[in-house]
Amino acid sequence: MNTKITNVTPDNVLNETLFCIKDIKKPEFKAKQKWFEKRYEEGLQLKILKDETDKMLGYIEYIPAVDAWRPVNAPTFMFIHCMYIYSKKDRNLGLGSKLINEAEKDAKEKNMDGLCVMTSKGSWMADKRIFKRLDFDEVDKRGRFELCSKTWNPEAAPPKLFDWTAQQKKYKGWHLLYADQCPWHEKSVEAMLNTAMDFEIDLNITKIETAQEAQQAPSGFGVFSLLHDGELLEDHYLSATRFRNILKAQIS
Structure with a gap:
């Protein structure tokens, strides 16, 4: 398959879209666009893989790990936020490897020590x-999340995960923390807030505005955390139905 990689920038984002959300009129797109443009100045890269007809096949989003929106401590590494090949039929053709190699090339050009990523068998990672398969090693693990790293500087300190469980106990009552790093969060927050009102639950909502806040968030995903009285209930996007079921279980 002949492919090409397009760099998404603030100048072409309305034409290229953000891959995981393509409708530029949706408020979720606008929220992610605003977030993307700020992070682009910090070195964030969003690249879309296309075939010869310009059909979008997949994408990758990465950033210097010092500004990563995940609980990772790897100041001399590049960090992959997200990587996705859309169609299942395209997932054994080496397309993901092309995107990862692109991030590795950028990291080496910036004289970084390596490339790292958080992985999981669960949702949204x-x-x-x-x-x-691309010579990454698992260097740390907490719960369902693994931290994998490919290092080309043998003297570099290995990346580590922050202990997000240490942050959880301070959240008394119902709390939802989220960031616009994922465009689906805006829709989820609105639905969850309406559901909380139906149950007469006081849901405290905090929008994460900086990478440093995300790195100290109370969940492994970093940019989405639902907690009740110091207990993490979910760490990724929730539908209103799923949240309703959580509330029913907690109240009963």
Whole structure:
């Protein structure tokens, strides 16, 4: 398959879209666009893989790890936020490897020590198997999340995960923390707030505005955390139905 990689920038984002959300009129797109443009100045890259007809096949989003929106401590590494190949029929053609190699090339050009990524078999993150095939090593693990790293500087300190469980106990009552790093969060927050009102629940909502806040968030995903009295209930996007079921279980 002949492919090409397009760099998304603040100048072409309305034409290229953000891949995981393509409708530029949706408020979720506008929220992610605003977030993207600020992060672009910090070195964030969003690249879309296309075929010869300009059909979008997949994308990757990465940033210097010092500004990563995940609980990772790897100041001399590049960090992959997200990587996705859309169609299942395209997932064994080496397309993901092309995107990862693009991030590795950028990291080396910036004289970084390596490339790292958080993986999980759960929702909203890539599985570690593709990274293991590309010579990444698992260097840390907490709960369902693994931290995988490919290092070309043997003297570099290995990346580590922050202990997000240490942050959880301070959240008394119902709390939802989220960031616009994922465009689906805006829709989720609105639905969850309406559901909380139906149950007469006081849901405290905090929008994460900086990478440093995300790195100290109370969940492994970093940019989405639902907590009740110091207990993490979910760490990724929730529908209103799923939240309603959580509330029913907690109240009963």
